[in-house]
Amino acid sequence: MDFHAHKPTENVPPQGISLRGKSLLESPRFNKGTAFTRSERNRFGLEGRLPYRVHSLDEQCARAWEQVQTRTTDLAKNTFLQSLKEQNWVLYYALLSRHLRALVPIIYTPTEAEAIADYSHICRRSEGLFLALPNEAKMEELFLEETRGRDIDLFVVTDAEATLGIGDQGVGISTAKSVIYSLIGGLDPSKTVSAILDVGTNNDCLLNDPLYLGLRERRVRGDMYDRFVDKFVQLVRKHFPHSLLHFEDFGTANAHRLLDQYRHTHAVFNDDIQGTGAVTLACVLAATRISSRPTKLSDQRFVIFGAGAGGMGITTQLRDAMMTTDRISRDEANRSFWLIDKEGLLFEESGVDKEDSDMSRREFYRPKEERWTKDGSGTVGLLDVVCAVRPTALIGASTRAGAFTEEVVRAMVDGLEPDQRPIILPLSNPSRLIEAKPQDILKWTNGMALVATGSPFGTVKVNVGGESEREVTIAECNNALIYPGLGFGAILSCSRRVTDTMLIAGANRLADLSPLLASEAEDVDGKVSGLLPDIDIAAGINFEVAIAVAEQAVREGSARDGLRIEEVREQAKAKVWVPRYPEYVYDEAGLKD
Ligand SMILES: NC(=O)c1ccc[n+]([C@@H]2O[C@H](COP(=O)([O-])OP(=O)(O)OC[C@H]3O[C@@H](n4cnc5c(N)ncnc54)[C@H](O)[C@@H]3O)[C@@H](O)[C@H]2O)c1
Ligand SMILES: O=C(O)C[C@H](O)C(=O)O
Numbered sequence: 001m002d003f004h005a006h007k008p009t010e011n012v013p014p015q016g017i018s019l020r021g022k023s024l025l026e027s028p029r030f031n032k033g034t035a036f037t038r039s040e041r042n043r044f045g046l047e048g049r050l051p052y053r054v055h056s057l058d059e060q061c062a063r064a065w066e067q068v069q070t071r072t073t074d075l076a077k078n079t080f081l082q083s084l085k086e087q088n089w090v091l092y093y094a095l096l097s098r099h100l101r102a103l104v105p106i107i108y109t110p111t112e113a114e115a116i117a118d119y120s121h122i123c124r125r126s127e128g129l130f131l132a133l134p135n136e137a138k139m140e141e142l143f144l145e146e147t148r149g150r151d152i153d154l155f156v157v158t159d160a161e162a163t164l165g166i167g168d169q170g171v172g173i174s175t176a177k178s179v180i181y182s183l184i185g186g187l188d189p190s191k192t193v194s195a196i197l198d199v200g201t202n203n204d205c206l207l208n209d210p211l212y213l214g215l216r217e218r219r220v221r222g223d224m225y226d227r228f229v230d231k232f233v234q235l236v237r238k239h240f241p242h243s244l245l246h247f248e249d250f251g252t253a254n255a256h257r258l259l260d261q262y263r264h265t266h267a268v269f270n271d272d273i274q275g276t277g278a279v280t281l282a283c284v285l286a287a288t289r290i291s292s293r294p295t296k297l298s299d300q301r302f303v304i305f306g307a308g309a310g311g312m313g314i315t316t317q318l319r320d321a322m323m324t325t326d327r328i329s330r331d332e333a334n335r336s337f338w339l340i341d342k343e344g345l346l347f348e349e350s351g352v353d354k355e356d357s358d359m360s361r362r363e364f365y366r367p368k369e370e371r372w373t374k375d376g377s378g379t380v381g382l383l384d385v386v387c388a389v390r391p392t393a394l395i396g397a398s399t400r401a402g403a404f405t406e407e408v409v410r411a412m413v414d415g416l417e418p419d420q421r422p423i424i425l426p427l428s429n430p431s432r433l434i435e436a437k438p439q440d441i442l443k444w445t446n447g448m449a450l451v452a453t454g455s456p457f458g459t460v461k462v463n464v465g466g467e468s469e470r471e472v473t474i475a476e477c478n479n480a481l482i483y484p485g486l487g488f489g490a491i492l493s494c495s496r497r498v499t500d501t502m503l504i505a506g507a508n509r510l511a512d513l514s515p516l517l518a519s520e521a522e523d524v525d526g527k528v529s530g531l532l533p534d535i536d537i538a539a540g541i542n543f544e545v546a547i548a549v550a551e552q553a554v555r556e557g558s559a560r561d562g563l564r565i566e567e568v569r570e571q572a573k574a575k576v577w578v579p580r581y582p583e584y585v586y587d588e589a590g591l592k593d
């Protein structure tokens with residue numbers, strides 16, 4: 001299923017470029033470094049600028065891999081790889097694709113959280129499009145400076161208000177999201193733009209940091225903020241009407257509002273809401289099929305801990321899928337969810353419901369009779385809810401490390417039938433913010449729980465009585481396992497919208513590819529597969545997700561005119577970008593960058 005196999009390195013057509021000499025070596029898009037062939041060195045004035053020996057991409061990867069390994073901390077590896085990206089894209093992506101399992105956690109979650117938090121100190125060369133509030137009047141000029149003459153498929157935009165679980169990061173960048181699109185989604189990196197809307201920060205550490213690189217002011221809100229974001233969205237719509245606009249790490253209220261505002265007029269996608277919703281839906285669908293008595297989505301009782309962008313994305317995605325697949329009403333589906341936030345269970349007439357600016361949460365407020373505390377007052381905590389609801393699935397997107405305590409998890413098990421497997425998904429990132437460690441959950445549930453996490457945890461050994469031990473693979477329920485495919489599918493089909501049904505089609509496809517579902521005997525040699533596929537086959541998996549999404553777009557009429565279902569797979573194969581070097585020929589009118 002590895003889509004790299006679709007494109008053998010032979011038959012790469014030559015490419016005309018108009019760069020030469022030093023500028024060619026300094027262009028990360030076209031640079032080949034020591035892999036420039038003899039004739040290219042001669043043609044482009046490089047002979048005296050490179051050591052004599054010509055290396056293959058494989059040899060370059062071997063050297064770069066050696067160099068990565070000499071860096072002793074993950075952050076040092078991250079900064080090394082960032083420099084490599086600034087020098088040579090093909091080598092960077094080729095190296096990453098050869099070592100996905102080791103390097104994705106370095107360039108993405110969890111290490112990228114450290115890199116973003118430290119951005120103003122480790123930044124060496126800027127990357128992407130920086131749009132700061134004081135430059136609002138010339139936003140179009142800055143936008144065109146970066147994008148003119150380019151064929152852009154994707155914009156990833158952030159205002160960094162809710163970066164992963166580490167909050168307001170001001171000028172924090174989200175370039176890692178674009179990298180994942182190219183690495184495992186097959187998008188050509190020259191067709192992607194990462195943009196930061198710098199509207200200030202409320203993070204005092206950043207405001208007080210003399211080296212802080214962003215706008216040193218408190219965050220702008222209200223009309224000024226809306227006007228600024230709108231200006232950007234309208235530029236994207238005007239100049240690149242067929243692009244996908246991916247929103248990342250906006251604060252929860254803005255995240256929902258902006259998605260609702262723009263999703264009907266452009267292909268916009270909010271990763272924290274829809275990507276997280278889709279990957280979690282896939283995970284839950286796989287889990288319900290694995291349980292000893294396969295159950296429907298609408299048979300589940302969901303406790304969602306942390307009702308922010310991620311938690312609400314998960315809730316609404318599960319609810320929508322329930323309505324579509326189990327054909328039940330919205331009200332009926334809403335009743336399968338119990339939402340808990342800082343103020344405990346969200347219920348009507350709590351006072352909080354009236355102040356809640358986030359409309360998406362209101363329809364999930366529980367009736368006030370569910371104020372399950374001894375005297376009917378105060379907040380209803382997670383343990384109260386678990387005891388009263390007897391959930392089949394417990395999902396965390398709260399940033400509250402350790403919130404799924406032993407008592408909570410054991411209470412959940414006690415509420416289920418002895419052969420019923422609890423679905424427990426502590427999804428907060430980075431790793432240190434997880435609601436419970438997978439090894440603890442498996443210990444407390446005697447190996448019964450079906451667990452997936454937001455950050456990578458590898459495998460966990462569980463004692464299942466006496467001497468017997470199992471090695472359980474903990475699936476990563478991270479939106480990276482699905483958003484590149486969702487995005488690629490939407491771009492491939494030139495969809496003007498990203499519809500819920502396209503997302504559900506992608507999630508269903510991912511659930512079908514669950515290795516735990518595929519392994520007939522769940523326990524092979526004491527090894528238990530993960531609920532979702534491993535990151536090292538994420539490229540092939542996302543390719544399949546993309547096909548499902550694009551086919552659904554054709555089926556429902558959101559794809560471009562004339563695209564036929566039978567063509568989707570071939571067109572997808574042709575569009576996949578693979579890191580490899582074409583032969584360059586000098587052409588005065590050729591590509592410059
Ligand atoms: N695995 C994934 O793919 C994925 C995707 C998105 C978000 N996340 C993670 O989920 C977490 C939340 O992200 P988000 O974008 O939804 O952020 P967010 O700020 O929008 O939401 C967090 C919510 O948790 C609530 N919360 C905080 N402390 C709480 C507590 N003690 N009890 C209950 N609720 C509490 C907050 O009030 C807020 O509503 C982060 O750690 C993020 O990394 C994971
Ligand atoms: O970035 C990730 O790893 C997932 C998600 O988008 C998050 O904000 O945590």
Ligand SMILES: [Mn+2]
Pocket residue numbers: 163164248249271272
């Ligand atoms: Mn995110």
